[in-house]
Structures are given as structure tokens and as C-alpha cells.
Amino acid sequence: xxxxxxxxxxxxxxxxxxxxxxxxxxxxxxxxxxxxxxxxxxxxxxxxxxxxxxxxxxxxxxxxxxxxxxxxxxxxxxxxxxxxxxxxxxxxxxxxxxxxxxxxxxxxxxxxxxxxxxxxxxxxxxxxxxxxxxxxxxxxxxxxxxxxxxxxxxxxxxxxxxxxxxxxxxxxxxxxxxxxxxxxxxxxxxxxxxxxxxxxxxxxxxxxxxxxxxxxxxxxxxxxxxxxxxxxxxxxxxxxxxxxxxxx
Amino acid sequence: xxxxxxxxxxxxxxxxxxxxxxxxxxxxxxxxxxxxxxxxxxxxxxxxxxxxxxxxxxxxxxxxxxxxxxxxxxxxxxxxxxxxxxxxxxxxxxxxxxxxxxxxxxxxxxxxxxxxxxxxxxxxxxxxxxxxxxxxxxxxxxxxxxxxxxxxxxxxxxxxxxxxxxxxxxxxxxxxxxxxxxxxxxxxxxxxxxxxxxxxxxxxxxxxxxxxxxxxxxxxxxxxxxxxxxxxxxxxxxxxxxxxxxxxxxxxxxxxxxxxxxxxxxxxxxxxxxxxxxxxxxxxxxxxxxxxxxxxxxxxxxxxxxxxxxxxxxxxxxxxxxxxxxxxxxxxxxx
Numbered sequence: 001x002x003x004x005x006x007x008x009x010x011x012x013x014x015x016x017x018x019x020x021x022x023x024x025x026x027x028x029x030x031x032x033x034x035x036x037x038x039x040x041x042x043x044x045x046x047x048x049x050x051x052x053x054x055x056x057x058x059x060x061x062x063x064x065x066x067x068x069x070x071x072x073x074x075x076x077x078x079x080x081x082x083x084x085x086x087x088x089x090x091x092x093x094x095x096x097x098x099x100x101x102x103x104x105x106x107x108x109x110x111x112x113x114x115x116x117x118x119x120x121x122x123x124x125x126x127x128x129x130x131x132x133x134x135x136x137x138x139x140x141x142x143x144x145x146x147x148x149x150x151x152x153x154x155x156x157x158x159x160x161x162x163x164x165x166x167x168x169x170x171x172x173x174x175x176x177x178x179x180x181x182x183x184x185x186x187x188x189x190x191x192x193x194x195x196x197x198x199x200x201x202x203x204x205x206x207x208x209x210x211x212x213x214x215x216x217x218x219x220x221x222x223x224x225x226x227x228x229x230x231x232x233x234x235x236x237x238x239x240x241x242x243x244x245x246x247x248x
Numbered sequence: 249x250x251x252x253x254x255x256x257x258x259x260x261x262x263x264x265x266x267x268x269x270x271x272x273x274x275x276x277x278x279x280x281x282x283x284x285x286x287x288x289x290x291x292x293x294x295x296x297x298x299x300x301x302x303x304x305x306x307x308x309x310x311x312x313x314x315x316x317x318x319x320x321x322x323x324x325x326x327x328x329x330x331x332x333x334x335x336x337x338x339x340x341x342x343x344x345x346x347x348x349x350x351x352x353x354x355x356x357x358x359x360x361x362x363x364x365x366x367x368x369x370x371x372x373x374x375x376x377x378x379x380x381x382x383x384x385x386x387x388x389x390x391x392x393x394x395x396x397x398x399x400x401x402x403x404x405x406x407x408x409x410x411x412x413x414x415x416x417x418x419x420x421x422x423x424x425x426x427x428x429x430x431x432x433x434x435x436x437x438x439x440x441x442x443x444x445x446x447x448x449x450x451x452x453x454x455x456x457x458x459x460x461x462x463x464x465x466x467x468x469x470x471x472x473x474x475x476x477x478x479x480x481x482x483x484x485x486x487x488x489x490x491x492x493x494x495x496x497x498x499x500x501x502x503x504x505x506x507x508x509x510x511x512x513x514x515x516x517x518x519x520x521x522x523x524x525x526x527x528x529x530x531x532x533x534x535x536x537x538x539x540x541x542x543x544x545x546x547x548x549x550x551x552x553x554x555x556x557x558x559x560x561x562x563x564x565x566x567x568x569x570x571x572x573x574x575x576x577x578x579x580x581x582x583x
Binding site: 150152 | 250254441442443446447449450452453454456457458459460461462463464465518579
């Protein structure tokens with residue numbers, strides 16, 4: 001049985017079809033990339049799955065539960081965590097306190113939450129930064145802290161929204177190592193939205209491509225990269241016509 | 249057990265803070281032994297009361313960032329419950345105080361449930377509105393003395409009456425409220441590191457993120473609002489026995505609501521010491537200004553002007569108040 005099943009999901013914002021008839025399955029232990037041009041509806045899809053947006057129609061099943069109508073905190077408690085693309089923090093919480101908030105989902109005791117948070121930070125090689133405020137850190141470290149916080153909730157599956165955006169190559173390496181740690185060592189199923197192709201192509205088992213709210217391709221990174229629809233979405237109709245010979 | 253240990257655990261504060269806190273605590277414990285005027289004693293009691301109000305406000309307003317400007321309604325509920333029960337049925341303070349707390353908490357659930365659907369300024373305005381409506385209701389409700397209010401006449405009792413909290417000398421009131429003050433500090437010290445405390449701070453940071461970390465944001469706010477309410481109602485009950493004369497205009501006025509919020513914000517919202525620091529600045533200022541300037545015609549509203557100035561100063565310089573400045577300096581030094 002698939003861990004996550006999405007059945008013909010629709011999400012309209014007024015007249016705009018942000019997600020239009022999207023269906024896919026994810027198996028436990030998979031690492032899947034979600035790509036597509038800006039405005040394709042990737043983050044909207046995450047928000048629908050994570051319960052932040054009510055869906056217009058369709059069905060979402062996670063671990064055998066129908067979560068279509070669940071609120072965000074109910075989804076999180078079932079073991080489906082997420083990170084945010086733009087994380088606005090007012091700067092009240094330190095790094096370790098941030099991770100503790102995640103850990104508090106599974107425990108009431110402060111001492112347990114703290115011990116677990118410190119263990120996670122150690123695994124993520126962030127322990128030195130424990131007492132800094134989130135806003136004092138460089139973006140790459142911030143992103144890794146938000147990932148550590150989500151891991152604190154002990155999820156079965158993690159949705160990562162553009163964790164590598166705006167980072168330099170060595171930072172992307174770090175992020176990639178962190179994602180591998182989450183996926184391989186912690187055995188968490190991962191789905192990530194990513195524009196950084198060298199990361200998402202290298203790391204994903206499978207890719208889903210969205211364009212204008214519709215799913216236009218699905219498959220291994222190699223197959224997707226050759227897909228005419230995908231090339232059309234990224235480079236335009238004319239490019240495909242002009243280079244028809246090479247692409248075939 | 250762990251909760252109790254955490255309440256007494258101040259180890260994450262620097263030694264300097266703890267030394268200052270110990271000196272202040274010692275001073276508070278021995279204050280009545282120093283020569284003092286009745287006016288100074290009254291000011292000290294006010295300071296302790298408003299510190300407690302501020303601590304309560306700080307849970308939802310400081311740690312949770314939900315600016316509440318309607319705390320006076322809970323002062324009123326606590327004060328009226330205790331006064332009515334004592335006058336009509338001779339029920340002592342120690343019984344009526346928890347009952348008042350229950351009434352206040354029930355009322356806080358009733359208004360908190362819809363109010364926490366609102367955010368930011370809308371929430372603040374709605375709390376003012378509910379508080380004013382309740383005050384107006386009490387002003388026409390004959391059972392509780394309507395606009396005339398209630399008076400507890402001490403002659404009927406034989407002070408010192410520890411059950412009913414009726415004393416002739418202020419020193420008794422002082423030590424009772426000082427006891428509550430220390431308990432309040434221990435409670436907030438536990439709260440700030442409890443699961444609920446962390447959840448509230450996460451909500452203040454970013455509600456969407458908080459929700460995605462499994463926090464039921466609406467319910468966490470309502471629960472904390474109830475805690476804040478319980479604090480305020482307790483002091484309200486004390487207020488009834490101490491002042492002995494309560495009327496809606498005094499106990500439930502908008503001034504009190506604003507003063508409570510203002511103290512916590514000036515001292516440092518979202519910190520343990522903040523409300524106490526705020527109260528230690530504003531309460532003496534308020535009493536002595538009233539004493540010195542209030543007598544002179546034309547200067548009667550000057551304390552309000554000063555409050556306004558403080559609000560502007562705090563929001564322009566450091567939104568986290570005096571304690572925010574202290575923490576900023578410390579962070580800079582550590583680097």
C-alpha cells in the first residue's frame with residue numbers, strides 16, 4: 001500500500017486553477033522530487049496535502065487515513081511534516097528551542113524534548129549553533145534548522161519546500177547531505193520541491209513535473225529530462241520545434 | 249514532579265540576574281521592617297498586585313504575542329465574586345477566590361473561542377469591547393450593587409481575619425500578596441519552559457509553521473488565555489478584600505486593562521522579569537504623580553500623557569521593552 005495517495009486533486013483560487021486534476025502515489029521510503037516552472041502549483045500542492053489549504057475536490061490518503069479534510073496540526077500529528085520556503089521568524093526562539101517545539105509534538109516533558117532536540121542537532125551537525133537565534137544564522141543553516149525542527153516531530157514523511165534556493169554550491173552539498181541523512185539514516189519518506197536541478201536530479205528516485213497546475217510528467221530523473229512536455233514547459237514551444245531533430 | 253523541579257529551576261539565568269533577584273526578594277520580605285509611610289506601603293501592595301496582573305498578561309500577551317486589552321473584566325469577575333459571596337453569604341476569601349477563578353475562566357472560554365479567530369489589532373479591539381460591555385452590564389445589575397458597587401464593612405468582622413482576609417493593618421495584606429507574587433513567579437518560570445509555553449512562542453513566531461508542527465493554535469491560545477485569566481481573577485479577589493469598596497468604574501475600567509498591558513510591554517513582554525520591572529517603574533510613577541500633580545488643577549490627566557509617551561518610546565526603540573534592551577546588550581557582548 002502506498003504511503004501517500006493523491007486522487008484527482010483540484011484546488012481553485014477564484015477563477016485560477018492552481019492544482020488541476022493531480023494524481024500520484026508515493027511508496028514508503030521513496031525520495032521524490034516535485035519540479036516545474038514558477039507558478040506551476042507546487043507549493044499549493046504541498047499546502048493542500050499538509051492541510052493548510054482546503055482542497056476544492058479530490059482525495060488525499062496518508063498512511064491509510066483520509067486526510068482530505070484534516071487541519072494542518074492533525075496532518076502533522078499523523079506523521080506528515082513539512083518545511084516552508086520562506087520562513088519568517090521574529091527571532092524569539094534559539095536554534096535548540098526551535099527544534100524543541102517540534103519535539104514537543106511527541107512528548108510533554110521539557111527534559112525529554114530538550115534531550116531529543118540536542119540529539120537531532122548533533123546528527124545534523126548543528127549543535128555548535130544551539131544558542132544562536134535563528135535570524136542570526138546564514139540562510140543555509142536556517143534551512144537546516146527548519147529541517148531539524150520538522151524531523152523533531154518524528155514524521156513518517158517530510159515535505160521539503162525549496163530548501164536549496166539561493167545557496168552556493170558548497171551549501172547545496174551540505175543540504176544534500178542533510179536530505180540523505182533524513183532519507184537514509186532516519187528512514188523518512190521525502191518529497192521535495194526544488195529548482196536547483198543538480199540537487200533534485202541527483203538525489204530523487206522519481207520526479208513529478210507540474211505546469212500550470214497540471215501534472216505533465218512523472219518518472220525517473222533521466223526519463224523526465226528527455227520528456228518533450230517537460231522541455232516545452234521549461235524552454236517553450238519554439239525551442240522544441242527548432243530542436244526537434246536533436247530531441248528525437 | 250518534573251514540573252515542580254522546573255518551577256524552581258532558574259539555572260538558565262546568568263548569575264548577575266539571580267543575585268539581583270535574590271536581593272530584591274530579600275528587600276520585599278523585609279520591607280515592612282524598614283520605616284515607611286502608609287503611602288509607601290500602599291504603593292508596594294499595588295506594585296505586587298500589578299506585577300501579578302502583568303505576569304498573567306505576559307503568558308498570552310508576551311509569550312503568545314496576543315495583545316489583550318481587556319484584562320479588567322477578569323479583575324471585576326474575581327473582585328465581585330469574592331465581595332458578593334462575603335457580603336451576602338459570609339463565604340471566606342479562600343473559598344470564593346477559586347470560585348471566582350472558575351467563573352472568570354469559564355467566561356474567558358466563552359469569549360476566547362470566538363475572539364481568537366481574530367488576529368492582531370482586531371483581537372485587541374475585541375477584548376476592549378467585551379471588557380467594556382461587561383462593565384456596563386455590572387453597572388446596571390442590582391444584585392451586585394449596580395453603579396454604586398459593593399462595600400465590605402470591616403466592622404462586621406474581627407480583624408485580623410485570615411479566612412476572610414479582613415485586616416486593619418496593611419502589613420497583613422502585604423505578606424498575603426507577596427506570597428502570591430512568589431507563587432506567580434514560580435508558575436511563570438515553569439510555564440515558559442513547558443510544552444504550552446514553547447507552543448505559544450512558536451505561535452508568536454509564525455502561526456503557519458506552528459500549525460505544521462502539530463500545534464492546535466486556536467486551542468493553545470484559548471488555554472493560555474484561561475491561565476492569564478486565572479492570575480488576574482485571583483488578584484481581583486484580593487483587590488476586593490484589600491480595597492473593600494468596589495464599583496465597576498474602578499475595578500473594570502479600560503485604564504486598568506491598558507495599565508496591565510503597558511507594564512508588561514514596558515518591562516519586557518515574553519520574559520520572566522519583564523512585568524515585574526514594568527510594574528516597578530509604572531506603579532510608583534502612577535501613585536506619586538497622582539499625589540504630587542493630581543492636586544494641582546489642570547494637571548490631572550498628565551499620567552495618561554506619560555503613558556502615551558512610554559508606548560511610543562517602547563515601540564520605536566525596542567518593542568521587547570526594558571528587558572529586550574538588556575538581552576540585546578548581552579548578545580552583543582557575547583559575540
